[in-house]
Amino acid sequence: MKEKSIQxxxxxxLQFIFFLLYLQDFTILSWEISKDAKILFQLIAGMGLLFSILAxxxxxxxxxxxxSPKKEMQLQTKGVFAFARHPIYTGxxxxxxxxxxxxxxxxxISIALFFNLFIYCKxxxxxxxxxxxxxxxKEYALKTGMFFPKLFK
Incomplete structure (x- = not known):
């Protein structure tokens, strides 16, 4: 097995640190969300988790x-990979x-924003x-969005 690079x-x-930071909770700015909106966004979060699991x-x-891709890895372009090149990150x-x-x-939400920037670089x-x-x-990337489906090809 090839040794992993420092990068x-x-x-x-850094990804592990982001996950640990996300599990913490600090009140920066207090605001409220309705019960219905809370349920809706919990469902959306569950869909994100499901999307990652499917990937x-x-x-x-x-x-x-x-x-770094594993040696035995094949290019994935079917299933959830037909919609996004990085569906695990999307989820x-x-x-x-x-x-x-x-x-x-x-x-x-702030951690999510910083994680978004980090995951884009990764x-x-x-x-x-x-x-x-x-x-x-290269051809696959032209047809498929990085995190979300391309609307215009």
């Missing part, structure tokens, strides 16, 4: 927190934002590695 480890450690199940044992982003809104937590790095490994990746 791979940095991305994984993980579709790549099964090849899932890894590291951006996590939806979960983070929606749960933060459902909890009326400015702190969680995805860009990952895509650079995927383009090197898979010649068809």
């Amino acid at each position: 791979d480890w940095i991305y994984v450690i 993980v199940l579709s790549i099964n044992t090849l899932v890894s927190p590291f951006p 996590i982003l939806i979960l983070f934002y929606a749960w933060g809104i459902a909890q009326a937590s400015t702190y969680k 995805a860009r790095y990952e895509e650079q590695l995927l383009r090197e490994k898979f010649p068809d990746y």
